[in-house]
Amino acid sequence: MVKEKHSARMERIVSLCKRRGFIFQSSEIYGGLNGFWDYGPLGVELKRNLKDFWWRRNVREREDMVGMDGSIIMNRRVWQASGHEETFSDPLVDCRVCNTRHRADQLPERDGKKYCSHCGSSNLTAPRAFNLMFKSHTGPLEDDDNLVYLRPETAQAMFVQFRNVLDTSRQKLPFGIAQIGKAFRNEINPRNYTFRSREFEQMEIEYFCHAEDGLRLTDEWLKERLKFYEDIGIPRSKITIKDIPESERAFYSKKTYDLEYEFPFGVSELEGIAYRTDYDLSRHIEHSGKPLEYFDEAAGRKIIPHVVEPSAGVDRTALALICEAFDEETVTGDKGQTETRTVLRFHPRMAPIKCGVFPLLKNKPDLVAKARGIAATLRPHMQIFYDETGAIGRRYRRQDEAGTPFCVTVDFDPLGENGPTHKETVTLRHRDAMTQERVPISELLPRLMAATL
Ligand SMILES: [Zn+2]
Secondary structure, eight states: OHHHHHHHHHHHHHHHHHHTTSEEETTGGGTOOTTOEEEOHHHHHHHHHHHHHHHIIIIITOTTEEEOOOOSBOOHHHHHHHSHHHHOEEEEEEBTTTOOEEEGGGSOEETTEEOOTTTOOOOBOOOEEEEOOOEEESSSOOSGGGEEEBOSOSHHHHHHTHHHHHHHHOOOSSEEEEEEEEEEOOOSSOBTTTTBOSEEEEEEEEEEEOGGGHHHHHHHHHHHHHHHHHHTTOOGGGEEEEEOOGGGSOTTOSEEEEEEEEETTEEEEEEEEEEEETHHHHHHHHHHOOOOOEEETTTTEEEOOEEEEEEEEHHHHHHHHHHHHEEEEEEEOTTSOEEEEEEEOOOTTTOSOOEEEEESOTTOHHHHHHHHHHHHHHTTTSOEEEOOSSOHHHHHHHHHHHTOOEEEEEOSGGGTTTOGGGTTEEEEEETTTOOEEEEEHHHHHHHHHHHHO
C-alpha cells in the first residue's frame, strides 16, 4: 500500500521531468538505450548549479583544497594497480527458465536459495564475475596491447597525479584534490531512473593527511558534507548516516560512512565517505615504481600520506533534489475553483530558473519594453525566463512546475498610471507562499542575487 503510493509518486516525478525538460531518455527516437539519460534545458541548469556550488564550497572557499580535471581514458596499468581489472565485478547469474540476467546479490532469497526476480524460478546458473568496466581500444588495432577502459571512477586520476599536484600547488598536509567528471559502469541491471545508470557524473575529493589524523578528518568531512546537503535544500532529517561495519568495509578502509537519502523507491546511497588509509598511493608506488611519498619536514622523513575520500554522485544528488522539491497541493484558483498545484520547491540556490519576468499584457508595448528591459538587466547575473503568453495565473503555474522561486510582473504601475507612489515598482511573487509584494525595480537585482547565491 505504502509502496504503491511511493511508486505512484515516482511516476509523477518521472513524468514531470520529461514534460518540463529535466531528463529525457538517451537516443529516445531510436528506442533509447538502457542505463543512459540526457538532461534537458532545466535539468542541465540544475546539475550545473549543483556542481558549481560543490566546487565553490569545496575548492574556492578553502585554502587546503585544489582542483583538477583528469582524462576519462587512462593507461590500463592504472586499473591493474588499483585492483579494478581484477576485482571490479558483480556476480552475474542467468535464469535458465526465462533467460533473464541478474545480479546475484539483488535476487530474492528464501531458505538460502535464490529466486529469479522475473519469473520466480530457482533454476539459476552459478554466479560468475562480470567486470563492470567498459572496454575500448586506442588506435586502429583491437588487440590486448591497446586495451583501455572508460574510467569507472574519477578518483584514480587524483592518486596518479598526486606528485604533480603536490609539486605545483605547494600544498602541505593535510590538503585535498577535488574533481568532477564522468564515470562509466556497465551495470547488469540499470534501475531506479537515473539512480543507477551506466554513465554518470561524480564529485570526488581525495583529502591527504597524516595517518594519525585520518579518523578525526573522516568525522570532520562527515559534518562538512551533511552541512552541504542542508545548504542545497536536503534537510538533515532526510539523510541517514550508515556507519559501515568492519565486515562490510573494503579491507584497507578503517572507517566508512554512507549517506543515504529517502528516495520514493527506497532509502539509497547518495555519498560515501571512506577513510582509505595509504592503500591507493601505496599500490601506485608499488606498480609504477615512482616516488609518490611526501617529505614530512617535522619528522624529517618521507611518509606515504593517508587519504579520506568523500565521493558523491551528481545524478543521484540531482534526483534527490527533484524528489525533495516535488510537491502537489490543493489551491483555490482565480475563479474560486479548487485545483492541484504542482510545484518544485527547490532551494533558490539550486533552482534552474531564478526568476520569471512577465509583462501583464503582451499587447501593451510600454509594458513589454519595460519587462524586457528588466529581464536584460537581470540576465547577466542569473537564469531568467521571459514569458508574455497566457493569463498571468497560468504563467505562474508554469514557473511553479519548473521550480522558479521568484516571478516579476510588470503591470501598469511602473509607468506611473496608478499615481507616483508606485512608479518604477513591480510585483514580486514568491513561489512557496504564493504571496506578492511591490518592489522598486532598483532593488530587484540585489535582492534576487542575495536570495539565490
Ligand atoms: Zn526467470
